[in-house]
Amino acid sequence: MSQMFATRQRKLWREYPLWNWVGLFPFFIFIVFFLVFPSLRLFTGAFTNQEGGLTLDNLKVFENPNVLKAYIMSLQVSAITAFVGGFFGFLVAYSITQGGAPRWMRNVISTFSGLAANFGGVPLAFSFIATIGQTGIITAMLKKACFNLENYGALAQFLASGGVNVSDITNVCPLNPYTYGFSLYSLSGLVLAYTYFQFPLMILTITPALEGLKKEWYEASTNLGATPAKYWRDVALPVLMPSILGASLLLFGNAFGAYATARALTGGSIPLVSIYIGQQIRGDVLGNPNEGYALAFGMVAIMTLTIVAYSLLQRRATRWMKS
Amino acid sequence: MDEIMSRKRTSFFTIFWGILALLYFFLPIYGTLDFSLRMERGILGFKAYKIIFADPRFWEGFRYSVTMAVITIIVSAAIFVPTIYWMYLKVPQARPIMEIITILPFVIPGIILVFGLIRTFSRPPLQLTTSTFKTDILMIAGYVIISMPYMFRAVDVGMRSIDVRTLTEAAQSLGSNWFHVLADVIIPNLRLAILGGSLICFATVMGELILADFLVRPALGPYMVRLGLTKAYEPAALAIISYSLTWFSLGLLQFFSSRSERQKQQVITT
Amino acid sequence: MTHLELTHIHKSFGASVAVEDFNLTVKQGEFVSFLGPSGCGKTTTLRMVAGFELPTSGNVTLNGKDLTYVPPNKRNVGMVFQSYALFPNMTVAQNVGYGLKIAGKSKNEIEERVREMLSLIQMDKFYSRYPYQLSGGQQQRVALARALAIQPELLLLDEPLSALDAKIRFELRQEIRRIQQKLGITTIYVTHDQEEALSLSDRIVVMSQGKIEQVGNPFEIYNFPQTRFVAKFVGSLNTVTATVVDPAKGIASFDGINLEIAQGLNGKNKGEEVTIAIRPERFNFLAEQRKENVFDCTIENITFLGSVVRVQMKIGNSIFNMDTFNRPSLKLPNIGGKEQVTCSNKAVLVLAG
Numbered sequence: 001m002s003q004m005f006a007t008r009q010r011k012l013w014r015e016y017p018l019w020n021w022v023g024l025f026p027f028f029i030f031i032v033f034f035l036v037f038p039s040l041r042l043f044t045g046a047f048t049n050q051e052g053g054l055t056l057d058n059l060k061v062f063e064n065p066n067v068l069k070a071y072i073m074s075l076q077v078s079a080i081t082a083f084v085g086g087f088f089g090f091l092v093a094y095s096i097t098q099g100g101a102p103r104w105m106r107n108v109i110s111t112f113s114g115l116a117a118n119f120g121g122v123p124l125a126f127s128f129i130a131t132i133g134q135t136g137i138i139t140a141m142l143k144k145a146c147f148n149l150e151n152y153g154a155l156a157q158f159l160a161s162g163g164v165n166v167s168d169i170t171n172v173c174p175l176n177p178y179t180y181g182f183s184l185y186s187l188s189g190l191v192l193a194y195t196y197f198q199f200p201l202m203i204l205t206i207t208p209a210l211e212g213l214k215k216e217w218y219e220a221s222t223n224l225g226a227t228p229a230k231y232w233r234d235v236a237l238p239v240l241m242p243s244i245l246g247a248s249l250l251l252f253g254n255a256f257g258a259y260a261t262a263r264a265l266t267g268g269s270i271p272l273v274s275i276y277i278g279q280q281i282r283g284d285v286l287g288n289p290n291e292g293y294a295l296a297f298g299m300v301a302i303m304t305l306t307i308v309a310y311s312l313l314q315r316r317a318t319r320w321m322k323s
Numbered sequence: 324m325d326e327i328m329s330r331k332r333t334s335f336f337t338i339f340w341g342i343l344a345l346l347y348f349f350l351p352i353y354g355t356l357d358f359s360l361r362m363e364r365g366i367l368g369f370k371a372y373k374i375i376f377a378d379p380r381f382w383e384g385f386r387y388s389v390t391m392a393v394i395t396i397i398v399s400a401a402i403f404v405p406t407i408y409w410m411y412l413k414v415p416q417a418r419p420i421m422e423i424i425t426i427l428p429f430v431i432p433g434i435i436l437v438f439g440l441i442r443t444f445s446r447p448p449l450q451l452t453t454s455t456f457k458t459d460i461l462m463i464a465g466y467v468i469i470s471m472p473y474m475f476r477a478v479d480v481g482m483r484s485i486d487v488r489t490l491t492e493a494a495q496s497l498g499s500n501w502f503h504v505l506a507d508v509i510i511p512n513l514r515l516a517i518l519g520g521s522l523i524c525f526a527t528v529m530g531e532l533i534l535a536d537f538l539v540r541p542a543l544g545p546y547m548v549r550l551g552l553t554k555a556y557e558p559a560a561l562a563i564i565s566y567s568l569t570w571f572s573l574g575l576l577q578f579f580s581s582r583s584e585r586q587k588q589q590v591i592t593t
Numbered sequence: 594m595t596h597l598e599l600t601h602i603h604k605s606f607g608a609s610v611a612v613e614d615f616n617l618t619v620k621q622g623e624f625v626s627f628l629g630p631s632g633c634g635k636t637t638t639l640r641m642v643a644g645f646e647l648p649t650s651g652n653v654t655l656n657g658k659d660l661t662y663v664p665p666n667k668r669n670v671g672m673v674f675q676s677y678a679l680f681p682n683m684t685v686a687q688n689v690g691y692g693l694k695i696a697g698k699s700k701n702e703i704e705e706r707v708r709e710m711l712s713l714i715q716m717d718k719f720y721s722r723y724p725y726q727l728s729g730g731q732q733q734r735v736a737l738a739r740a741l742a743i744q745p746e747l748l749l750l751d752e753p754l755s756a757l758d759a760k761i762r763f764e765l766r767q768e769i770r771r772i773q774q775k776l777g778i779t780t781i782y783v784t785h786d787q788e789e790a791l792s793l794s795d796r797i798v799v800m801s802q803g804k805i806e807q808v809g810n811p812f813e814i815y816n817f818p819q820t821r822f823v824a825k826f827v828g829s830l831n832t833v834t835a836t837v838v839d840p841a842k843g844i845a846s847f848d849g850i851n852l853e854i855a856q857g858l859n860g861k862n863k864g865e866e867v868t869i870a871i872r873p874e875r876f877n878f879l880a881e882q883r884k885e886n887v888f889d890c891t892i893e894n895i896t897f898l899g900s901v902v903r904v905q906m907k908i909g910n911s912i913f914n915m916d917t918f919n920r921p922s923l924k925l926p927n928i929g930g931k932e933q934v935t936c937s938n939k940a941v942l943v944l945a946g
């Protein structure tokens with residue numbers, strides 16, 4: 001009797017495979033409330049007017065010169081830091097994986113990359129202010145490396161003969177970045193600070209690909225007559241390219257969504273999309289909440305594109321690496 | 324292949340970029356530390372730290388953030404451990420969708436998520452901003468979402484390293500029910516993974532700015548920003564305190580994981 | 594007609610010596626295997642021929658040209674790696690044609706040669722596939738075609754079959770031999786698998802701890818191992834320490850049992866200890882009356898190995914293995930039973946060292 005009951009129950013179980021999903025429902029409910037609803041709110045908000053009717057009018061927000069400026073600025077910062085951080089990070093990652101860096105250096109850099117890639121935020125901004133801000137420690141040091149032209153008569157004469165007004169230059173500090181228009185509180189400063197978490201992220205994402213470069217590929221190409229330069233052109237770079245592009249996209253997205261560092265560093269003086277959205281949350285600077293949603297939607301769209309492209313490239317990279 | 328020793332020569336190129344990376348890593352930290360000690364003219368001292376530690380708002384923020392972090396960790400573990408366990412056992416085909424969902428917080432920038440959360444929960448039918456308690460519930464939910472990628476990955480990797488299905492079947496064949504399997508077998512084997520996820524969760528919440536700032540709750544993040552607007556030396560000291568917290572948690576993780584690694588080694592060698 | 598010559602090759606990595614005084618001449622078209630356990634220096638020697646390692650001292654000469662210090666990309670030596678090492682970003686055709694492209698050959702010439710190579714390895718259909726779309730065995734065939742496409746003067750194979758399944762290994766082994774004989778290319782083959790070495794090679798170089806133990810054709814290596822290492826490493830072997838009884842007649846004894854040795858014990862003194870070896874397949878159950886080398890034994894164990902049955906037996910206090918062919922008519926003794934076995938006095942080997 002009990003045997004029959006057991007088999008009957010098992011049959012029922014198999015009849016409804018969806019039953020298996022029941023255990024995931026608490027998680028899904030949580031996600032629906034705190035991730036899906038908020039996203040939907042932004043999405044529907046972006047395509048409805050204040051009366052609730054469907055419309056594309058909100059996309060006009062992108063004609064607003066301030067918004068456009070913010071988007072251009074954000075894209076610029078993201079692209080520059082992705083490039084600078086990516087390039088620098090790649091060279092460092094190459095040095096520690098293929099370049100035969102000493103073991104201690106390898107360990108310190110890879111450990112610290114894990115830390116620094118998640119650094120970001122307010123403390124990072126404070127660190128850069130304390131280090132290379134107007135009164136920062138490094139700035140002070142660089143400012144000290146000055147010389148007085150009066151003590152270098154020959155140079156002064158030379159400059160004077162070139163038409164330079166020597167009397168204006170009593171104190172020259174060639175290392176002080178602020179004499180060259182650098183400011184931590186401007187785009188250049190933002191790039192410098194973002195690079196702090198960008199290049200470690202590059203190291204983290206590109207290291208597996210670099211480690212996947214087989215020594216035998218180099219030897220096989222050499223054996224077939226290739227020079228190291230040809231090996232890089234024909235094998236190493238093409239093999240690495242999906243990973244490099246993918247990692248750069250990741251860096252791009254990482255910078256594009258960043259808020260806290262920029263906020264703490266520049267106090268909102270640089271118009272980034274994320275800063276602009278912050279202002280919109282606080283006080284509806286656009287005067288139309290639905291346009292605010294459209295603004296946010298644009299940001300999500302760019303991020304989604306970035307991540308989708310990243311994962312496609314990643315798939316290609318791993319497929320190659322398998323063989 | 325094992326008979327070939329790799330003897331790569333260290334080139335100038337390698338050393339140059341390595342040193343540059345190390346400088347980039349450590350100069351700002353050194354600069355911050357140095358700066359934070361120079362509040363009093365001409366001497367190195369802890370005045371900036373003393374001021375912060377004497378500031379009741381710092382302690383308020385600290386207490387608040389620690390409380391939030393602990394609750395977030397508990398909620399997060401309570402959601403993810405059973406969910407992932409269930410996924411491994413019953414619906415392995417749910418993995419792709421779980422992976423996509425848990426990666427979403429990387430795709431949706433924090434500021435956007437907060438934007439959506441605030442606009443969704445600041446009006447009926449789902450209003451959660453009427454009292455500080457309800458707002459704190461919203462905060463916790465937000466923190467859980469933000470730290471979700473880390474927590475999911477940590478627990479997922481932990482589950483993968485132990486054979487969940489076999490362990491469960493073994494425990495069941497010995498008479499355990501579901502609850503006991505989870506409490507006596509799975510969770511003890513996942514301690515390190517959960518600890519890892521928790522510490523990253525902790526570090527994330529302690530440094531988080533956006534949620535607390537826009538929901539106007541007294542966390543450490545907004546306190547830091549406010550301090551940064553008016554003070555010069557204290558923010559540097561605060562940054563050092565914040566780094567110490569992060570490193571302490573990650574150092575703790577390193578310690579525990581290397582200890583368990585050692586224990587495993589001992590088992591193998593004896 | 595010496596083609597490749599290695600003279601007094603010596604290689605050390607820091608304090609550890611990888612290869613010691615390696616001398617070898619290889620004839621045009623010869624197939625030579627380097628056989629030995631991992632770490633014996635066989636791969637290092639091969640890599641010195643390819644140019645990936647520089648010998649600490651000694652010379653590599655190919656066709657009378659000193660290659661010792663010629664960079665690897667100027668040697669015109671084809672190499673096949675254990676891990677295939679196909680370029681993952683290139684198709685099969687691009688892989689095979691890469692060496693020709695580097696050499697600046699014309700498109701048509703490359704195309705023609707690639708087709709020719711692919712038909713040689715019977716993989717015409719895979720022309721535009723990528724390596725990740727191929728099985729391990731197919732990848733290794735392509736790697737072979739790639740190495741041969743540049744028409745090298747010498748083909749080097751570094752454990753090419755180690756990463757493959759047993760069945761594929763067997764097929765590809767015969768493929769390699771077929772292609773090698775068809776092209777008549779001088780080949781050096783590194784392996785730790787004695788069966789591969791014995792079945793493929795014209796000559797085998799057995800190596801241990803950086804030194805050559807013995808050079809000879811497969812027949813010599815198997816039947817007349819000169820050192821204890823070779824005897825142990827190639828095929829299975831019973832060894833026993835015996836005391837010389839009568840050097841002139843070639844008689845030694847172990848556990849009080851006398852052994853007759855056809856090759857004699859010249860140069861040994863009475864009472865001296867020697868290492869004696871007998872291959873398991875050289876033992877037989879006693880069928881007719883014989884006087885020499887008849888042993889009383891106790892059967893310890895019997896194992897079926899397919900075509901062969903291995904009988905473990907105790908002679909005196911020493912354990913020996915005997916292999917006999919598995920025939921339906923075979924009458925197996927009982928375990929624990931007493932039997933008499935014999936072996937020819939020609940089957941008893943005296944090992945040096």
